[in-house]
Amino acid sequence: MIKLENVTKVYKTGVRAVNNMNVNIGPGEFVYVIGPTGAGKSTFIKLLYREEKASSGKVIVAGEDVSKIKNRKVPYFRRNIGIVFQNFRLLPKKTVFENIAFTLEVTDTPRVEIRKKVRRTLELVGLEDKANAFPHELSGGQQQRVAIARAIVNNPKVLIADEPTGNLDPDTSIEIIELLERINEVNHTTILVVTHDKEIVQKYKKRTILIEDGCIKTDTSTGGYANGIH
């Protein structure tokens, strides 16, 4: 589902954020991406959804050679990918329902279908009673659930979460991670979670990719920190 072959990203400033990276992530995998600040985690993620272009090497996502996608085709390619950020990024003047429906509206999905999909997704994230609430009326954890619902409503092949628990307390963080696990199980979505949270990585013992200095330092299937990575 995701394949990087000898990928390097050098920014205009000369910073080599990703340095000859090779990785293969299969369909339906759940992977944590960890590493110190400035290691290249966000750059790695940005290469996957064509926010940045690789300087050299090949990035394949959902069967597409990402560097070769024409600019005007990028929005179509991104329909394969749901993205969740640390700071939720919800539209403040729209209700929960409208926030989630928005991506479907821009793709001209029929109204009845939109209503069905949004309701089903709200149920999956446990917010069926909040459809008419506005983001400011929700807790941080609930807002992140809405952001996750928005990211998955179109049933993308890949879901990327960049520090999804960065603004949340430990108990709420666990709830969000368990929700991502449920989505992985129910929808078989390939999920990548970038995190600084050692406890989460330790607790769930999933495949963990450790990035340091733009390279994959270790890649383990049993939970990074539990395996002696620091």
Ligand SMILES: Nc1ncnc2c1ncn2[C@@H]1O[C@H](COP(=O)(O)OP(=O)(O)OP(=O)(O)O)[C@@H](O)[C@H]1O
């Ligand atoms: N747009 C940019 N232009 C120039 N340099 C950049 C740009 N974005 C990131 N960098 C640099 O690339 C390197 C990797 O940054 P990146 O944001 O990928 O790291 P990170 O592992 O996500 O860090 P953090 O955990 O702090 O978010 C850093 O040295 C950073 O300063």
